[in-house]
Amino acid sequence: MLSIGMLSQRSGVKVPTIRYYEEIGILKEAERSAGNQRRYRDSDLERLAFVKHARQLGFSLAGISSLIALQEHPDRSCAAAGALARAQRQEVQDKIARLQRLEVELTRISQGCDGQGVAAECYVLASLSDHANCEADHE
Amino acid sequence: MLSIGMLSQRSGVKVPTIRYYEEIGILKEAERSAGNQRRYRDSDLERLAFVKHARQLGFSLAGISSLIALQEHPDRSCAAAGALARAQRQEVQDKIARLQRLEVELTRISQGCDGQGVAAECYVLASLSDHANCEADHE
């Protein structure tokens, strides 16, 4: 049995985060020692690894909850899991596209300023004031 | 003079957000009508446009506060503004790089699932459980 500190170390998830996950039902309530401290088994470590990995991939905790529910009913169709993954992928692609447009503009803006002038004629500030300079429109 | 609703309409920033910006000092306190309603002039519209544009570019409100402070002291060097813009650009670039790694993996994961099977042998769930399948490592 692992203490919460050991679980944290092995999973790479911080102690308060583990308690938070329990609080919101992402992890089931841990068993307790005689002195009321949480005790975990390897299956908890596995679930935490699952959660961590999904979080790194940008899944929301709500989405992760759905995935966990699916895991616990292995007889159900996995169509929902596939749909979640595809939706997540689409979101990531959209985010990339948006960020790339921002990058273009930020590059333009930050190249216009050599840091030598005074704020009154600063290209950065002017650019931020005037959306019209933007080549691409960002929403 | 504009009411808060008119300012909202013209700027595209929601009414509660405008009040929030005033509360945290991003906008200075508005003048008031005889009946205590906020009244704005065109200069407020300009500042709000500035804030909105900077937000769209991913600047934090804290960063925007610095930029505004700079605007109000046009005699100061604009080096700080340039540095903020470059830091912001770097952040955007980092985010893009990270998201691109995620996209690769999410594509792999979601292609592995045709939605026909049951959860027990679902590739999506397996992939999320096992980080080892990842080709690239994401942090």
Added chain:
DNA sequence: CTAATGTCTCTAGTGACTAGAGGTTCAAGA
């Protein structure tokens, strides 16, 4: 003058944690 719409303040909620206070339990060494 009335009715509808707009605005006011205030509180509380969102997501995913993080920080801190003040108290208890555990494990290792003497």
Added chain:
DNA sequence: TCTTGAACCTCTAGTCACTAGAGACATTAG
């Protein structure tokens, strides 16, 4: 066995950038 110090407990509150809602007051068009 006792002691010490680290780890653990619960609870509250804070983060960021808003958003939602209640209940009361102001403005404006007809």
